[in-house]
Amino acid sequence: MSRMPLPADRLVQPRLVGYDPTHPRPWLERIAYTLFFSALWVMVILAYGAVPALFRHYGWLSTTAGFLIYAAVEAVLAFLLAAVVALILIVVLRKYLGKVQERVGPMHYGPAGVFQTVFDALKLLGKEDFAPKRVDWLIFRLAPAIVFVSAFLLMVALPVAGGWVMADLNVGLLYIVAVSTLGAYGVVLGGLSQGNKWGLLGGFRAGAQLVSYEVPLALALLSVGVYSGSLRLSDVVEHQYGLWHVVPLFLSFLVYLVASIAELKATPFDLPEAESELVAGYNTEYSGMSFAFFFLAEFVELFLLPGFMVVLFFGGWHGPLFGLEPGSFAAGVLQSLYFLVKVAVWVWIFLWIRATLPRFRDDQLMDLAWKGLLPLALVGLLVAAFLRMFLEVL
Amino acid sequence: MNGLRFRKTAEFDEEVYAVHPEDYRPLLEALKAEGYDYPRSLSGVDMGYGLRVVVHLYGIESGRKATVYTDLPYDAPELESVTDLWPGLEWFEREAYDLFGIRFKGHPDLRRILLEEDWTIHPLLKRYDTGGYPLPDWQPAPWPEPAPWEEPEAAGEGGEA
C-alpha cells in the first residue's frame, strides 16, 4: 500500500515512546512480537516446568504444607499465565487485524503499541463496575467468574512438554469436555440475569450455540480417545509418535476445528455477542472488571482450544530434540517451544478466519451443528474405531 | 375522465392536471387505470392563499410523467387518501399531514412522521417563521380568480394544452 503523506498539522502527538507516523518502524514490531513470544515461553516454563521441578527436586511435595504451598504457587502462576496470554493475544489480535485491514493497529502506548492492552486493562480497572437496578445481583456477579474459571481450569490439563503438566489426569479428555461446558452456564446466566432484552437474546443464542457444539466437540475428542486407547492427554501425545492424529483422524480434526471456533464465539459463529444485531449480546450490561473477565476468558480460550487441538491432532510437543535426553529439563524447554510454535500457528489461523468471514445466521448455525457436524463426527468416530481394530489385529 | 372538473396542460415533458379537490381521487383512479403505476412523489405546498397537494406519477412501461395538483383552503385541508392506489404514497401523505396539517381521509395510519406526536404546529405553513413561531401580521392572500381548475372563460372538462 502506498503511504499517504500527512500534513504537519495532522501529526499525532507522541505518547510515552515517541511515535512518528512518517517513519514507520516495522522492525520494532518484529522485536515486540519476539518479546511477546519469549515472555509467554518463560511463563509456560515457569508454570509447567521449573516450579514443579524445583518442588520435586527438594522433595517438598511429600509434606502436606509443601503440597499446599505448591498448589497455591501453581494457581497463582496459572492465573499469571492466563493474564499474560490474554494481554498478548489481545494486542496481537489488534495488530494482526490492522495488518489484514491495511492499517497499523495500536501504536501509541509503548514501542509499536505493545503496551496497549496494559493500558486498556488499567482503564477497565479504573472504571466503575456498574450493575443496573433490574439485574439479578448474585447471578450477575457470579457469571463472569464462572466463565473465567471454566477457561482457567482447562489450563491444568494442558500438557506442554513431556511430563510437564499440572495435573496428568487419567480422564483428561472427559475433563476437557466437562469443564469447557461449564463456561456455557456463565454466558447463559450472565445474559439472562441482566434484565436487558439484548442480553436475554444473546444468552439464549449462546446457550443454544454452546450446547449444540459441545456434542460434536465431545465426539471428536472421543474418537481421539478411541483411536489412541487412552483418555490421558499425555498418552494421547505419546501415541502420535510416527504419525500425527491429523492424518488418520482427519474428519474428527475438521469437526474439532469448526466446533472449537464456535465454542470461542469467534467470527463466523459470533452470534451471542453479534454487535450489529444484539448490541453486545450477553455482556451488554457488564462494565469494568466484570466485562474484562468475559474478555479475558475469551482470549484464554483462544489460546487453549488451539492448544488442545495441537495436543490431540498435531503431536503436542513432538519435534526434533537434537540429542537431548527425553524427560530432562532442557528437553522440556525445547518441547514447550515446539508446542508453543504449533499453537501460535493455529492461533494465527483462527485470527485469519476471524478477519475474513461474515457471520452465520442462528438457524444455519444450528443446521451446521446438528445436520453437518454431528454426522461427520459420528463417521469420524466410526473411522477411529475401525482403525483401532485394524491396528490391534496387526 | 368525463364529468371531472380538471384542467390539463403540458409543461416541459410532463402532463399537468389541475383538479378540483372533490375530483382528486376519481382523477387519480383514472390515471392509475391509464398505466401510471409508479408513485414518484406527493408534496404539500403552501401557496399563500391555500394549500396545494401535488402528486407526481410515472408509468414504468410507458415512460410517461404526470403531475396532479389540487388546491385546498386553509380552514378545511381535507382530501381523500390515495394510499390504496399507490401504497408507496403512505409516508408521503403522513409527511404532508405532519408538515402542513393536510388530513387524508381513509389513510390507514395518519400519524406525524418526522416530528414528535405532541408537536402542536405544522411547521411548513407560511404562518410560521423558520423558528416555528407564528408571524404576527401574516394574512392569507385572496383566493385566485378563477380557481386553478377553471378555464378563464368557462369551467372546462379536459381542456387542451
Next chain:
Amino acid sequence: MRGPTTVEPVPGRTDELIINMGPQHPATHGVLKVVIGVEGERITRAVPHIGFLHRNHEKIEEARTYPQIITYTDRMDYVSGLQNELPFILAVEDLLGVEVPPRAKLIRTIFFELFRIASHLVWLGTGMLDLGAITPFLYTFRDREMILEITEKTAGARMLPNYFTFGGVRRDVHPDFFKDVAHFLDFFETRLPDYYALVLDSPVFQARAVGVGVLSRERAIARGASGPVIRASGVAYDVRKAEPYDAYPELEFEVPTRPEGDVFARFWVRFKEMEESVKIIRQALEKTPKTGPYKGKVPPRVKPKPGARYRAVEISRGHLGTYVVSDGSERPLRVKHRSPSFANLQLIPDLFVGARFADAIAILSSLDPVFGEVDR
C-alpha cells in the same frame, strides 16, 4: 397519542418480546427506530419510526436564495453528497432556461458517478459490518478516500463539496483531475476482484443473503421503491435511462437488473453498478475536452419565472426528485425533496415480518438508508 399500528404487547401473550431496535442500535445506519415483536428469533411485527435527524431543510430553504440552497441539498444524503445538488440545479435551470455547456455536463457526470462509487463503497463496508465481517469496511473506506481526495483537489471540500451550480460547475477542475481519476479507476479495478471474493463469492455471505427478504416486482413498483432495490426486483427503472440528464444520453451503459428481489440480488446490483460507473467515467473522460467553458451564462441574480418543476436524478440510493415552486422572487416558494431512502424504508414492514432477526439486519443494510436524507 399513539397511532393504531404502534406495537403494543398483546395481553395474555407471553411468547412475544417487544424490542426497540434503535435509535441507538449499531446496525440501524444512524437513527432509525424499529419497534419489533419477536417470537424467539422470528419477527412478528415491525413498525418503523423516523424523524430523529429531522432538521426541516425545506423550511430553511424557503428562507434562502437559490444559490444559497445548493449547499443545503448536499446535507441530505451525506454519503453521496455531491449527487444531491443535481436535481435542484436541474429544476432551477429548467425554470431559468439556462444552457449548460457540454464540457460542464461531462464534468458533472464524472463527479456524479465518482460519488456513486464512493457511496456504494460505504454501503458495502457498512453492510458487511452488519453481516459480521469487519475487514471490507476498512478496505472500502480506503478506496473511498481516494475519491474524496480527488473531490478535495477540485472543489475544496471532501464530502459536501457544494460544487455544482446553475449552468455548470463552480470552478474548473484541478489540472491533475483527469490523471487522478484515471489512476483511481485503474486502482479500483484491481480492488474489485477482492470485493467479489470477500462478499459475493463468499459461501457464508450467500447463505445469509440468497432468498432473504424477497421483494416482488409488483410490490416494489407500488411502494415506490427505487434505485438498486427496485432493479433487484426485476424492474429496469433507472432515471438515467428514463429521463436522461446531463451527459448520460451520449454515454453507453447498461442497467443491471436481477429478478430475484432478495438481499443477494440487491448486493449484486450494486456491485454491477460500480462496474458500470467505471465504464461511464472512462467514456466521459475520453469525451471531456481538457479546457473549455465550465459554466453557462447565468443571470447574476437568480430569479426563475413563476412556475413549478419536478426533476429527478438517479443517485446512489435511487430516485431523488426535487420539486421547486417559484413565485418569481429570489427565494423559492417551496422546495420539496423526494428522497429515495424515505420511500425505500416504507418496505420495512413488508420485508421484516416473517424474517429472522439476523435477516432483518441484512435486509436493512441491503436497503441502504441514509438518515440525513430520510429525515431531511
